[in-house]
Amino acid sequence: GQQLNQSPQSMFIQEGEDVSMNCTSSSIFNTWLWYKQDPGEGPVLLIALYKAGELTSNGRLTAQFGITRKDSFLNISASIPSDVGIYFCAGQGGGSSNTGKLIFGQGTTLQVKP
């Protein structure tokens, strides 16, 4: 089945630094989504990408949908302590699936040192 490889697995950075994480897949997706999860909470949608090559920003967050439709990255600029959490990429569609099912990456745990 479709799988996503997300890296890095974890990051420990200083407040104010920029952060980059990415996801790759062996198969194509029609949509890429990036979520953030705080402990004991559900994933919260950060950015949704719908077209290959699309670059979208949400405040200090920027994400891109790879041209091959097999990868995506998320950048966080000027990190702050509340950026702490687990970031998940998720791919949707591709193949014969048309149900909205999401395939999640393994997550990137971000820690920010004040």
Place this chain on the structure above:
Amino acid sequence: EPEVTQTPSHQVTQMGQEVILRCVPISNHLYFYWYRQILGQKVEFLVSFYNNEISEKSEIFDDQFSVERPDGSNFTLKIRSTKLEDSAMYFCASSGQGYEKLFFGSGTQLSVL
């Protein structure tokens, strides 16, 4: 802002017992989902539901699982005879269309003893 609500937030049950997890999706959404997350692992798809029937299910979603939309607002996940390995956080999600953004609830932490 509209949100997906789930109850209860925590459920403890004995192995072999039936549990029902409840969700109220966002009101104008048409697609409904259940996902689960075992502690420390990634979020896994269980089932998608549209137009009062299952659209797709994963191999995790075996005969012990069922979903229902009993009225116009609730969406439930039933596990008929729980096993130890069913212990996980269960998330309900909804979307307006199949290819639109999925919004997740805060989850129900299920502990099977």
